[in-house]
Amino acid sequence: MPTAASGPTRSITSTSWDRPRRRAIVVGGSLAGLCAALALSASGWEVTILEQSTQPPAGMGMSIDVALLSAVTGLDMRALPVIETGFPATGWGLLRQALADAVERQPRIDLREGVRALAVVDGQTDVVVETNAGMHRAEFVVGADGYASTVRRLVSPEEPHAEYGGVVLWRGLVDESDIPGGFTTRDIGFAFRPAGTQMLATYVIPGARGELDPGHRRGVFISFDCSRDALLRRDGYVNGTVVKATVHGSGLSRTEIEDLHHETRQWPAPWGRAAAIAVRERAFIGTPIAEFLPSRLVRGRVAILGDAAHSVSPITGGGFHNGLLDVASLVSALDETPDVTRALRRYEEHRLAPVRALVTRSRAWSRSFVRSDPCG
Numbered sequence: 494m495p496t497a498a499s500g501p502t503r504s505i506t507s508t509s510w511d512r513p514r515r516r517a518i519v520v521g522g523s524l525a526g527l528c529a530a531l532a533l534s535a536s537g538w539e540v541t542i543l544e545q546s547t548q549p550p551a552g553m554g555m556s557i558d559v560a561l562l563s564a565v566t567g568l569d570m571r572a573l574p575v576i577e578t579g580f581p582a583t584g585w586g587l588l589r590q591a592l593a594d595a596v597e598r599q600p601r602i603d604l605r606e607g608v609r610a611l612a613v614v615d616g617q618t619d620v621v622v623e624t625n626a627g628m629h630r631a632e633f634v635v636g637a638d639g640y641a642s643t644v645r646r647l648v649s650p651e652e653p654h655a656e657y658g659g660v661v662l663w664r665g666l667v668d669e670s671d672i673p674g675g676f677t678t679r680d681i682g683f684a685f686r687p688a689g690t691q692m693l694a695t696y697v698i699p700g701a702r703g704e705l706d707p708g709h710r711r712g713v714f715i716s717f718d719c720s721r722d723a724l725l726r727r728d729g730y731v732n733g734t735v736v737k738a739t740v741h742g743s744g745l746s747r748t749e750i751e752d753l754h755h756e757t758r759q760w761p762a763p764w765g766r767a768a769a770i771a772v773r774e775r776a777f778i779g780t781p782i783a784e785f786l787p788s789r790l791v792r793g794r795v796a797i798l799g800d801a802a803h804s805v806s807p808i809t810g811g812g813f814h815n816g817l818l819d820v821a822s823l824v825s826a827l828d829e830t831p832d833v834t835r836a837l838r839r840y841e842e843h844r845l846a847p848v849r850a851l852v853t854r855s856r857a858w859s860r861s862f863v864r865s866d867p868c869g
């Protein structure tokens with residue numbers, strides 16, 4: 494299979510050549526962090542990515558704007574496998590792997606895995622990131638470290654936490670080969686409807702190796718459930734208004750599994766049966782929705798982007814999309830001036846209002862869902 498990302502499509506600008514040894518640190522090596530590193534390196538920066546984990550988590554599916562992704566990263570991403578579901582949909586793992594492969598080929602990017610940022614200090618000369626594996630220094634730091642961002646504590650110490658939105662998403666993947674007769678045309682398109690006491694979103698994505706042919710694809714189910722507050726709080730997944738952890742099927746009691754299994758009986762075909770298998774096998778996860786409404790995106794020479802800057806419910810369909818817009822804005826501001834502090838301020842001026850609008854939409858939806866029948 495061809496690799497999803499090939500060749501740079503963006504030429505390095507003349508301003509980039511003026512600063513061949515300038516270094517940036519990106520904290521977080523997931524989708525937004527990898528895109529930020531690729532875009533910065535295409536613009537002439539040396540980039541160190543600090544990623545705490547050594548194994549990417551198992552993601553599910555997502556909408557993708559391939560043209561925007563290619564423009565932002567400077568790579569031709571047209572080989573990324575997508576299925577048209579009302580929007581082009583791909584697998585999270587396929588996208589992450591394509592970005593990681595591109596990073597691997599890029600000599601100006603140094604990806605350090607197993608390195609956890611503990612604190613960020615905007616010092617006299619450099620910005621310093623203290624980690625479990627020593628200090629890292631750079632001219633500026635980008636926090637792409639997700640909804641529980643550490644970098645955000647420096648940028649926004651007065652409001653460092655994303656807030657629990659009152660909803661948990663039960664989500665899983667189903668192999669088409671487990672569905673008798675496979676997916677119909679109707680199953681493939683994105684659908685969002687009431688299912689029992691929950692709201693259910695479903696659509697189809699390529700197979701784990703990018704397969705697009707019938708019989709080899711995967712179905713995504715995401716159910717929005719507002720009735721699990723007691724469970725989430727009792728077992729420490731949510732503490733006060735702060736989301737602490739993802740729920741893994743393996744961590745639930747037999748009664749809770751039975752309860753979720755019972756719910757899936759009220760789901761439409763083929764999703765109910767498929768989800769029932771995932772629940773029985775405990776092959777699903779629960780993500781308490783975390784929402785973060787930023788008042789700022791930058792402090793000095795430190796910026797946040799992606800979910801670190803604007804955690805939202807997937808109902809917006811725009812978390813990663815806005816992360817890409819953040820990266821585009823940041824790199825374009827840095828291309829315009831050698832003054833990093835000024836460039837980061839421009840980035841904030843450009844992105845703060847749109848991302849606040851995104852999070853406000855997300856919160857409004859979560860609040861109205863939590864107040865609706867059968868939640869309210």
Ligand SMILES: Cc1cc2nc3c(=O)[nH]c(=O)nc-3n(C[C@H](O)[C@H](O)[C@H](O)COP(=O)(O)OP(=O)(O)OC[C@H]3O[C@@H](n4cnc5c(N)ncnc54)[C@H](O)[C@@H]3O)c2cc1C
Pocket residue numbers: 520521522523524525526543544545546553554555556557608609610611637638639640641642643662664715780798799800801807810811812813814815816
């Ligand atoms: C069910 C679901 C469906 C979605 N569908 C869509 C969609 O269709 N379209 C869309 O645009 N968006 C969608 N999203 C949102 C999208 O998935 C996220 O916005 C995106 O993945 C966030 O990427 P990120 O890199 O900003 O954050 P994350 O993926 O959270 O990555 C943060 C990274 O930082 C690392 N990290 C954290 N702390 C530290 C530290 N202290 N030191 C070092 N590393 C650290 C983490 O290990 C992680 O790798 C969906 C989300 C969900 C849950």
